[in-house]
Amino acid sequence: MTSSSVVVHRDAEILAQAVAARLIVRLIDAQANRGSASVVLTGGRIAARIHAAVRDSPAREAVDWSAVDFWWGDERFLPAGDPERNETQAREAFLDTLPVDPARVHAMPAADGPDGDDPEAAAARYAAELADSATGDLVLPTFDVLMLGVGEDGHVASVFPGHPATYDERDVVAVRGAPKPPPNRISLTQRAINTAREVWLVSSGFGKAAAVGLALSGAGPVQIPAAGVHGTSATRWLLDADAAVELPQKFRSLNK
Ligand SMILES: O=C1O[C@H](COP(=O)(O)O)[C@@H](O)[C@H](O)[C@H]1O
Secondary structure (H helix, E strand, O other): OOEEEEEEOOOOHHHHHHHHHHHHHHHHHHHHOOOOEEEEOOHHHHHHHHHHHHHHHHHHHHHHHHHHEEEEEEEOOOOOOOOOOHHHHHHHHHHHHOOOOHHHHHOOOOOOOOOOOHHHHHHHHHHHHHHOOOOOOOOOOOOOOOEEEOOOOOOOOOEOOHEEEEEEEOOOOEEOOOOOOOOOEEEEHHHHOOOOOEEEEEEOOOOHHHHHHHOOOOOOOOHHHHHOOOOOEEEEEEOOOOOOOOOOOHHHHHOO
């Protein structure tokens, strides 16, 4: 049984604080049930605020950070340490301040990594790393929570509207010619995203309102990739009030 919900917070700061609190509790519960936890991080502006809120929360002490696997939903295919890499931003915002196990921080390969400037080979390498962490016949580990930002155009991870990634049968793909810089990226596909127990779509600001509204109004997953993702147990839309201004009426009445 999968549940779907929309929660609207007053502003971006409250949204970031609330998502950080949710994330900490989710990790605590996963560790209580299974001894470890697995989270997929996203990039972007609201993610940076969530990461900082986790870092600054006293409740972070309740998580065994050495028993958390960190994965990424997408990466800007740039050299290691580039400030535009989602990995660099997450490390600086919170991972470098927490007692994580470096072997459990699974960054996507960089453009100066073992595959050089070849995003297809880098994507295949990340798929292999995921498969190595999977159990039984699975080719992906089971993610407890997978967070996504939502682009103004409705993209999630680096799955952009109308791009081949929207109908790719693989779990990890190289993206070339992305409409948002940089053009070369690596991304989980919607198919891979949809294996996570919980998928959280986090969105802030008026610029996201149209995409969020379309995604929750039945748009197709190629036109609006955010419309094509869900968790196996829960799908949560976590919004600030500005991102929620074009929500369909049925969601607005629940979030007055
Ligand atoms: O480029 C990307 O953009 C999206 C959204 O970022 P935002 O700053 O508009 O919130 C992000 O989710 C994705 O991970 C990132 O690579």
